[in-house]
Amino acid sequence: MRPMEASPGFRRGWGRQTSLFQFRRPAFWAYAIVVGGTGVFAVGAQSAFRQISPSGWALSWLLLAIYALPVFLAVYFLDLYEREPLSLVFGAVVWGAVAATTLAGIGNQGWGLVVARIGTPEFAARWTAALTAPFVEETLKAIGLVLLVLIATDEWDDVMDGFVYGAVCGLGFAVVEDVFYFVGVFGGSPAAVLAGFYVRVVSSGLYGHVLYTALSGMGLAYFVSLAGEVPIRRRVLVAGGLFLAAVAGHFLWDSPWLDLFPSRVEGLRDWLVIPVAAAVKGVPLLALTVVGVTLARRRERGWLESALRSEVERGTLSTVELGLLLDPTARRRSRRDVRARAGAGAARLLKRLQREQVNLAMIRTRVETEDDPDLERHRQYCRSLRDALMAVPGAVLWASSPQAR
């Protein structure tokens, strides 16, 4: 057996898959007990909202599903190469939606009493939200992510993974919080729910909990995945810094600072001001997150390249194919070209080949030797898919490098 050569940037174990249900891990049971306990209260709260306004409650969930589903898919598929196990991803959503929201309701109220005790009622009215929610809510969501790390540490092998878990945890939180606002604050009638949807989702949906928790998750993933590569001091600084950035962004959002929101919505102008006011508070954190995600994706791309470089040398795939795998836009374009020249069947075959070539990289990171039977089997599979594609008239031009031919 030939041991796997450790090429620069090679990420051992990158493609490993672990589920949420790790019954031997105490963290799983802590997660299950907290979610189960808070779930009772969460169901009670939804039942109360349904009684207050059945139509408004149903409309709230319908509108939020229209918002949440594409956001979930966008976040999930943003992780281009190593998609996270769905059980863990849904575990993060459930923590945000059930445990974090319920516990935050209790915690915010308690710390709100402290703010009211320290300041005057006027001060408390202006600052309670900013001085409680960012600290309480961001901490509780981050604790859920910490439990997920303890349940499936292997899955946190890149900053991008932290982005995915954090963002979907924040999404779960945002959806349940929005239902509370639509029914409990905006009034619960269908018109009030639509107004709430415009203010909290259409105008502000890009900036809220999804972003905050994504940042915390990226910091946590940096701390966990780079153990042994980066000194602990630097990892603590980055993880703590990103968590504080999330808290700061949330603080700015809840504080009276830079508050351009109209105090009362009376005409079209006021409605149009709302998205602008939301952007003023939310865009800086959005920009920070975009930078973080870009860096994380670049890093993942590097790992994919390292994992497949020797496969190019072996002839399992061509340099052109590797180039396509590394560039999502070119990947899509190649499938469009094949569809135009060789038909939909060939395009589907190419898509499958590209997916299996990414899986080949994942298998390479999991196995110990170059001639591991799993790895060899997958190489053969990729070759057979490519041969099948080459046999389709018109598809051959797609991979015009000497190796591919």
Add this chain to the structure above:
Amino acid sequence: MTCALAVMVVVVFGGYVVAGALSEPAGPPVTVAGIVRVSPLSGWEVAERSAEPASVRLTRGSGNLDVMVFPFSGTPIQLAAEYVEQALRPQADRLEVSQRVQVVRAGNRSGIRIAYIGLFRGVQFQIEGTVTAVVSSSGRGVVFDGWAPAGLLQYVMGDLDTMIDTAAIR
């Protein structure tokens, strides 16, 4: 994991512990007509005293607690209704009183509480408040009227609850 769960407990319940520790009485207790004794929390001051009816007003920022003692023979619900009709409504241009009656602990006795919101003459903003009515063992009516500008009452309610709950009623 223990550390994460400990942080969670502190975040969720710590506020109540800290708020409790900060809610210690400060300054001497205030007695009204020798019937009720209230211990103001830190930040609360006596703003007014009156002999007829025997009353005292405590304030903190825009939060207020009026404590009044009346001769009264009846139930706490009747006392609250009488206070609303004879003391509040005559001063109000508009007054809405909650239908819901809450049973609360006031000092060493049990009383009832109702909520109100209204526009009062000479005041530019809406006032929101709660009336807690208790009948003393010596047959006197004690009313605690906690009030603040609308929207701010929730931020003094914790203090009001503590002062009413710890009041001594004879």
